[in-house]
Amino acid sequence: METPGGGSRCLITILGPTASGKTALAARLAARLDAEIISADSRQVYRGMTIGTGKDLDDYVVDGKKIPYHLIDICEPGTKYNLFEYQRDFLNVYEDIQRRGVQAILCGGTGLYIEAVLKGYRLSPVPPNPSLRAELEGKSLEELTAMLKDLKAKTGTKMHNTTDVDSCQRAVRAIEIETYNLHTPTEERFCPPVKSLIIGVDIDREARRAKISHRLRERLEQGMAEEIRGLLDRGIPAEDLVYYGLEYKYVTEYVVGKTSREEMYRGLEIAIHQFAKRQMTWFRGMERRGLHIHWIDAALPMEKKVETIIKLYRNG
Template sequence: MENLVIITGPTGIGKTELSLELAKKYKGEIISSDSMQIYKKLNIGTAKIDLDKTSIPHHMIDIIEPSDNFTVADFKSSATKIITDINNRGGLPFLVGGTGLYINSLVYNLDFTETEPDYEYRDELREILEEEGSEFLYEKLQDQDRNMAEKIHKNNGQRIIRALEIIKNGNKKGDNFREENNDYNLIYIGLNMDRAKLYQKINQRVDKMIDLGLIDEVKNLLDEGLDKNSQSLKAIGYKEVISYLDGEIDFDEMVGLIKKNSRHYAKRQLTWFRRDKRIKWFDRESDAILSDIKNYIDSRLV
């Protein structure tokens, strides 16, 4: 059985900094489970780590061009191989990020092979999930196939999306829905903190992104010919800047929207992760968090 440590939590809480400290203690390597850090050239808006300034090996960062599409199935295929390789070399893989769909592709036995992927429809559903939440999509699934909906929890966005995709493509075979993946010795860690303080950190993070040149980053991508409707530019931060550059909103509205959408995203992330009872939660503000998590990891390693 392969060890896998997962560090997750809402955007802006400080997953990256903590994971670097932990990785140093365990011959660790970090696998990003952030759906936007896979893209090259999207650096400021994704709060991407500068790989030149760390000795810790990182994976699943800067792996595709901004114009490319990347699916959950693509992530699972790549990350599974990386996890095995790290374990085989005597290291400890740390899966770090807040994209629940990516994490679930590894901790559950999701089968993506029986139905041809419909990338455009899947991206549309993922955007709806991010903006409206899983219950909105669940009602859509109930309308289309109540029997299939009864097999899925209303908060399980990944399974709802997969079910809707299967229905759309004329395949209602239910065998490909997932059970827990027992291939990994899963050490699942969640980070949380006082909500008001988290929101303050998120607001400050957005201000920093603007100061670092987020607007110019988006301008450069568009000047290079990237379609503003690309999957990569649908992320929070980028889509609001595009609206600003198109003259749809002013500067203050842009900043306010990025902050608001980031806070709402953090709230949805917490809702997503809190339903998974395997997650051991830690207070990000605790002075003892590093030693507490280290003790927890030590008690669970095989």
């Protein structure tokens, strides 16, 4: 086993926008270091949602070697996994990996999840608020977004930006959480920040757009619509799939007949491009909030990227 440093094993974090190649890079690095990968993706936690969330599980096999991964396929579709649960699950997995003396690599594109565990956000589980939900029912996404913006100004939170709040259901849940936090002091619980070398995969805007469009066509050909039909056939309500946003929002609306295939494709392609741009905005915000990210050009050869990360690690 190749150890990148002489002391205790500091976490390595690899982040980047969708289609930047971060998972393949994390897997190749893990193969070199006999490491395990912890996913930081808010939708890959759901079983049966594989094509639409881009799990790309083949990436976790490098030269015939299976790379252990965590926090993928851990809950049922239709449920509402949240940041509190992710932070709890991450800590459980990370502490176990540390106890076994294995290198851990955190990899994903959900900036809020990454920032929460690296900075040690103090969070509490937020129960449903039926009366508030009834009050918000029927409001447009624009109205809900305005309400959320006002609440965030009062709580001073950095959570719930437009990266993840792209449907009425998600906006209502965000308002529910911010309302709870406004009136309920967060429980003091020990949740230490995690020291990490943070690597950002920097992909050229035009290259990113080309890869996003290519991947979207590929996933539709692989059966993304059929995957969603299968979830609907299992009894998962369409509105619960729409809640997950992006592919599940647009393709579900197409499958149930609300939009044409052409409208679905055009709208989804634009939405994913916008999502990738917002991811980069979040990562730049992380830097302003004190997290140092070492950016690596996505166009570099894979081995060059791996060697660069190992060198950064060894240099502390």
